[in-house]
Amino acid sequence: MSLPQNKLTIVPLSEERRRFQRVRVNLLGRYMLADRREFPCQVTDMSPGGMAVIAPVNGKAGERVIAYIDHIGRLEGTIARQFPNGFAMTIAATPRKRDKLAAQLTWLANRHVLGLPEDRRHDRVVPRDPHSVLILPDGTQITCQVIDMSLSGAAIATQTKPAIGTLVKLGKTQGRVVRHLDTGLALEFTRLQHPDFLEESVAGS
Secondary structure, three states, X not given: OOOOOOOOEEOOHHHHHHHOXXXXXXXXXXXXXXXXXXXXXXXXXEEOOEEEEEOOOOOXXXXXXXXXXXXXXXEEEEEEEEEOOEEEEEOEEOHHHHHHHHHHHHHHHHHHHHOOOOOOOXXXXXXXXXXXXXXXXXXXXXXXXXXXXXXXXXXXXXXXXXXXXXXXXXXXXXXXXXXXXXXXXXXXXXXXXXXXXXXXXXXXX
């Protein structure tokens, strides 16, 4: 649970409010308190320096938290203050991580305004090798073909159609089923993918 203090900095909440613009979001995830208990949570607003979390267990002010948030990934920080149904926490991150988080929040804000299930600003491409594997929550592996993909999602051809909202993996990449297609599924990745590694990430091997 220890944080590498020589690399990460925790911005005080008052300073974080001045430096970073907070974005209203609706993101699900889970968090782990210092005693290693885990709970589900919902993030209602976020900036590169902190976030507000609806949570069943608040923890204590100053307590370290590790959170895994859809579309964002792993975040570390400390509880800054509590409110009746959750808490606000600061985010400990390197400058590079903060820049990446700012870009992710910009994407999420734009997606919310446009009402898109995926980021349509990202070009959709056809992979050189369309063969991949869809991994279901129980570990079952289904051979499939990638119809097209972007940094934020993919359309795949498969006869297996898990329910909308199901978390699956396409190759090495986790995603959520957002639509059923005539020939398969549309997936929204839980994290934006790096363009240099997109095809490798969704490959079956």
